[in-house]
Amino acid sequence: MLTGVARVPVTAARGDELRALLGPVTPETFVREYWGAKPLFVKGFKEKYHGLFDAEAFSRALSMPGPAPVDFLRVSFDRKTEQGTSALVAPDEPRSSAFRATPEQAVPLFDAGATLCVSQMETRVPALAPFLAAVKRQLGYPGKVSFNAYLSPPGSGYNWHFDSRIASTLQIEGTKVWRFSNRPAIAWPRANGTLRGDGTAQYADPGVVAAEWERLEPFDPADTTEVLLEPGDLLVLPAGVWHEACGGTGGSLALNLSFTPVSYTVLVRSLLDKLLVAEAGWRGPAPVLPDPATGAADSEAIAAIGAELARAAALLASLSGDSAAVAALWAAFVQNPNPGFPAAPTPAVAATPVEAGQRLRVRADGNLFALLADGGATLALVIGTSREVELTGVAVPFVQRMLREREFTASDCMGWNDGDAPFAWSDVQTMLTSLKREGLLEHAVSTG
Helix, strand or coil: CEECCCCCCHHHCCCCHHHHHHCCCCHHHHHHHHCCCCCEEECCCCCCCCCCCCHHHHHHHHHCCCCCCCCCEEEECCCECCCCCECCCCCCCECCCCEEECHHHHHHHHHCCCEEEECCHHHCCCCHHHHHHHHHHHHCCCCEEEEEEEEECCCCCCCCEECCCEEEEEEEEEEEEEEEECCCCCCCCCCCEEEECCCCEEECCCCCCCCHHHCCCCCCCCCEEEEEECCCCEEEECCCCCEEEEEEEEEEEEEEEEEECCCHHHHHHHHHHHHHCCCHHHHCCCCCCECCCCCCECHHHHHHHHHHHHHHHHHHHHCCCCCHHHHHHHHHHHHCCCCCCCCCCCCCCCCCCCCCCCEEEECCCCCEEEEEEHHHCEEEEEECCCEEEEEECCHHHHHHHHHHHCEEEHHHHHHCCCCCCCCCHHHHHHHHHHHHHHCCEEECCCCC
């Protein structure tokens, strides 16, 4: 889909980065119509990504001292036709391939015609990390969000393949022609895919053995779309969409904003661990003594396994998507830059008691995520990467009002009781001081 453009640079849209990135497509339309289902092309404007990233930042990231991660830099010499499309290779060879390289090898490889792909660019360009966190929060997305950067000389780019994650390209400098299938070969594949020289579709990892449900149909080159990406443009390709790309006459620099899914297997495992960790039987399964002659298992051990499974099943059956425990887990995954792994602890703030005349504000960096649960009776908050707060009763509308107001005088909060008698200052002071200690509130900066 080709859309118009809302001229709001993403770096000038603090607190609304997602809308600025997608505009004029709304986040609601993006999630309900495009997410994981069909490609989206948004025509941008030259200044849309100004101040976010550029060639100088790419160069600095490559030249930073210290060892680079194993997969930090990958390069590709995929062969092209004169028209910039994937060149044919031997029937049994993949049309697209890449290999690891060191940062020291980057310049000579680029000069030789290779496309450079630097992974997790936010780890080397710290200014990118807050943008990623903001997009993750504003989507309410529990998976991994990351930036790869692609630098291609003229006529260079990866040949036909698909990714196992959503790949969103932000064209920074130069131009690039993209061709992509109009629908995923398979929804949310478990591995990347590639085409062989004979046109056979297969998974890129030779160790992946496809189950019957994930067998790939033949690639149809007629069912594709071609677009030219210029600075400021955005292209979002769902996981499983075939695509190839070719840098324009001046080459291309782009950021790839990827959304890697976290499965419900991981979410449920984390949920059960959190809710059942106090149960000794859950923490430490007993051995199952087998009969060496028949393999028959100890009946008592089998009964113990059944009891623990029944306990877990009953617990899951008692929950809904609106349960406080689920909301808290979801919020924790949204706030965690590496979901599925323990987040670095967010330290408490040394907080002196709040005074009535003090000006306060919700933390200016917006690094928090709030989710209502239990039909609105509970508000799950995660502040920073890992500080969890669960609110109930009158604290729910009180903090909701706080999130709407953003900045206020402490004594004003006494009147936030929805038309009832004002709150006592001692109660308000206790609440505000606690939320300040948790990192939700900070002193407002005086502009006088």
